[in-house]
Structures are given as C-alpha cells and as structure tokens.
Amino acid sequence: MTTPLDTTPGPTQPAPAPLIAVDRAVAELRRGAVIAVRGADRRVVYVLAAEAATPDSLANLTTLAGAKPFLVLTGRRVGVLDLAPAQPGAMRLDMASGLTAEACAWLADPVVRDVARPDTSTLTLTPLADDCAAAASVALAKLARLLPATVAAVPPAGALLLQGVLVVEAADIAAYPLNAARSLRLVSQARVPLLGAENARIASFRPADGGIEHLAIIIGDPDGEQPVLTRLHSECFTGDLLGSLRCDCGDQLRGAIAEIGQAGAGILLYLSQEGRGIGLVNKLRAYELQDGGFDTLDANLQLGFDDDERIYHPAARMLALLGVKSVRLLTNNPRKVDALAAHGVVVAERVPHIFPSNGHNQNYLHTKATRSGHMF
Numbered sequence: 001m002t003t004p005l006d007t008t009p010g011p012t013q014p015a016p017a018p019l020i021a022v023d024r025a026v027a028e029l030r031r032g033a034v035i036a037v038r039g040a041d042r043r044v045v046y047v048l049a050a051e052a053a054t055p056d057s058l059a060n061l062t063t064l065a066g067a068k069p070f071l072v073l074t075g076r077r078v079g080v081l082d083l084a085p086a087q088p089g090a091m092r093l094d095m096a097s098g099l100t101a102e103a104c105a106w107l108a109d110p111v112v113r114d115v116a117r118p119d120t121s122t123l124t125l126t127p128l129a130d131d132c133a134a135a136a137s138v139a140l141a142k143l144a145r146l147l148p149a150t151v152a153a154v155p156p157a158g159a160l161l162l163q164g165v166l167v168v169e170a171a172d173i174a175a176y177p178l179n180a181a182r183s184l185r186l187v188s189q190a191r192v193p194l195l196g197a198e199n200a201r202i203a204s205f206r207p208a209d210g211g212i213e214h215l216a217i218i219i220g221d222p223d224g225e226q227p228v229l230t231r232l233h234s235e236c237f238t239g240d241l242l243g244s245l246r247c248d249c250g251d252q253l254r255g256a257i258a259e260i261g262q263a264g265a266g267i268l269l270y271l272s273q274e275g276r277g278i279g280l281v282n283k284l285r286a287y288e289l290q291d292g293g294f295d296t297l298d299a300n301l302q303l304g305f306d307d308d309e310r311i312y313h314p315a316a317r318m319l320a321l322l323g324v325k326s327v328r329l330l331t332n333n334p335r336k337v338d339a340l341a342a343h344g345v346v347v348a349e350r351v352p353h354i355f356p357s358n359g360h361n362q363n364y365l366h367t368k369a370t371r372s373g374h375m376f
C-alpha cells in the first residue's frame with residue numbers, strides 16, 4: 001500500500017508579532033530608514049543600513065540618537081580588510097575623526113569605486129556579543145539581502161524612545177529564520193507538465209508573515225512511506241532562468257527534473273535562497289569580485305558573508321508537511337545531507353548529481369570540490 005503525499009493547503013494562521021516586527025524592520029532598512037534595535041540588555045541602538053549611508057542620513061542618525069555613529073561589520077569583513085584577525089560575529093568600528101559616508105562605503109563594500117581609502121589610524125575595533133542590538137542589526141541586514149553592514153548610534157542612557165521609529169528586538173531577529181520556516185504552510189498547488197516530467201505538480205509554501213515563498217515540484221506520485229528521490233535546489237536566477245554558464249545550477253535543475261521524471265516519482269524543492277543565501281544583488285557583487293581573481297567562497301568572505309549562508313529548516317518543514325520522512329537525496333553537497341538529518345529527515349541514500357563542466361565553470365566546480373567538500 002502506498003501513502004500519497006499530502007498537498008492540501010494548510011489553514012491560514014495569524015502572523016506572530018515577532019515575525020511581523022522583523023519583516024517590517026527589513027523593509028525599513030531596505031528603504032534606507034533609521035530603525036531601533038533592542039538588545040538582550042534592553043539597550044537600544046538606532047541603525048541604518050551601511051548601503052544607505054550618505055552625509056544626510058548620517059547627520060540625521062546623529063541627531064535622532066544624540067550620539068556619534070559607528071560602523072558595524074562582520075568579523076569576516078574586518079578580517080579581509082586586515083583590520084583584525086577574521087572572527088565569527090560582528091564588530092563595532094569607531095572612528096575618532098568621525099565616520100563619513102565615504103568611509104562607510106569603502107569599509108563595507110569591496111566593489112565600491114571612486115572612493116579614497118579612509119584614514120584607518122583612528123579606528124577603534126570592539127567585538128560585539130551576538131545578542132547585543134548592534135550585532136543583531138547586521139543579522140537584520142543579511143535578512144534584508146543587503147551588504148552585512150550597518151551604521152549604528154547608541155542614545156544616552158535614559159533617553160526616551162523616539163516616536164515613529166520602528167523598534168525590533170534582537171532576539172526576534174535571531175529567531176526569525178527558524179520561526180519563519182516553522183510557520184510555512186502549503187498555500188496552493190497545480191498540475192504543471194514539465195519537459196521530461198509531464199506528470200508534475202507545483203506546490204507553493206508561504207511563511208506566516210507573507211515572506212517569500214518556497215516551491216515543491218512533485219513528480220509522479222511519491223510514496224511517503226518509502227525514501228523519496230529528492231533534490232534540494234537553491235534558487236539561481238542566472239543559471240536556472242538565463243542559462244548562465246558561470247555555475248552548474250541550470251544543468252542541475254533540468255537534470256534533476258529529468259532524472260526524477262525517469263525514475264517515475266520524486267520531489268524537487270526549489271528554495272528561495274539565491275546566491276547561497278546572500279541574494280541576487282550580492283551574488284552579482286560576488287561575481288564582480290570573482291572577475292577580479294577571488295574564488296566563489298572568498299568572494300563571499302570579501303563581502304563579509306560566510307561562505308554559505310543557507311539554512312535547510314524550510315526544506316525539512318516542507319518535507320514534513322508533504323508527509324515525507326525519508327529521502328534519497330540528489331546532491332554532491334555533504335552539508336545538505338547533514339542539515340536534513342539534523343532537522344529530522346532521514347537521508348537513506350545520497351545520490352550523486354554531477355554534470356560535466358561547460359568551459360566557463362571549471363574554476364567554480366574545482367572550488368566546490370577542493371574547498372567546500374562537494375563530492376565530485
């Protein structure tokens with residue numbers, strides 16, 4: 001007897017307040033507004049995305065907070081700038097001579113042009129606790145798919161919170177990725193015949209705050225009681241849609257659909273975590289850095305990101321909602337195997353998913369094999 005997958009839409013749940021607060025803060029940060037982040041110690045900082053730093057926005061932040069602004073960068077970015085040894089977490093950079101918009105741009109953005117190197121001799125660097133407000137603001141910038149850098153200012157102790165400035169808790173920022181994944185529900189599904197897999201359906205999953213959807217392409221009628229042939233595919237606009245030859249994503253996407261189609265049944269989860277979780281705009285910055293000589297991993301580090309910022313809680317949640325307990329995972333990436341197992345999905349088998357180089361992506365494939373543990 002087979003157990004068909006469950007593709008009935010889940011009930012609409014009200015969005016939990018912490019998810020809404022983070023979602024709003026993301027939007028504010030992206031549009032260049034000042035927000036307030038409150039840390040575990042209840043202290044508040046006012047912050048601005050480093051990408052939004054201009055002479056005017058810095059002056060505005062200084063007036064709102066009644067304090068001098070400082071820059072917050074990841075320990076990775078500080079490391080590649082050679083200002084301190086690379087380290088996890090975030091760091092506070094105070095500039096005695098005053099923080100300028102040009103200094104923000106030069107320090108936060110490795111692909112910035114036409115900006116003179118600032119005088120870094122007056123810089124003071126302070127490591128930040130992960131649960132403090134300023135460190136959380138960098139996590140928020142990552143959620144906003146901006147450069148992982150903010151400008152912050154701490155109002156004097158006892159100062160009243162300003163009216164009209166959005167307040168978000170550091171703890172809610174930290175919990176957001178997992179909470180958003182837990183809140184995913186199946187919203188809609190439809191039959192979509194695909195080249196190489198005509199008996200296919202696409203199901204969409206949306207988090208409770210109305211954030212970006214993830215998709216499941218269900219081919220044939222997988223049996224939920226058996227290990228299901230499954231591919232976790234991270235979104236790659238350039239490779240999947242445009243056929244970019246810089247990576248192997250397009251081949252892997254179409255190859256997985258064809259392979260699952262031939263096998264008769266299986267699932268491809270199409271995860272909205274473009275550019276290994278840094279977003280398309282940052283991935284284009286990473287490509288520019290790669291054209292300057294960095295490999296795909298070092299380009300991420302130059303930007304201040306980890307080499308891979310993806311999480312697999314959404315994938316595990318989608319599989320659970322569909323009723324899949326065990327998978328035969330189409331991947332060369334051991335991190336995917338480990339992550340799914342850690343999130344309660346049995347990986348009964350790893351099925352290699354290798355495609356020949358196309359003449360443009362040799363270095364990319366070589367780096368994946370030699371530096372990120374891909375099994376080719």
Ligand SMILES: Nc1nc2c(ncn2[C@@H]2O[C@H](COP(=O)(O)OP(=O)(O)OP(=O)(O)O)[C@@H](O)[C@H]2O)c(=O)[nH]1
Nearest residue numbers: 233234235236247273274275276286296331332333
């Ligand atoms: N940051 C960054 N992301 C890239 C680059 N090239 C491709 N990507 C992204 O890398 C991800 C590749 O996803 P997958 O093919 O699912 O993952 P993988 O780690 O290669 O693992 P398997 O293909 O399963 O072996 C996609 O999100 C792409 O957008 C790059 O140079 N920089």
Ligand SMILES: [Zn+2]
Nearest residue numbers: 236239247249
């Ligand atoms: Zn790609």
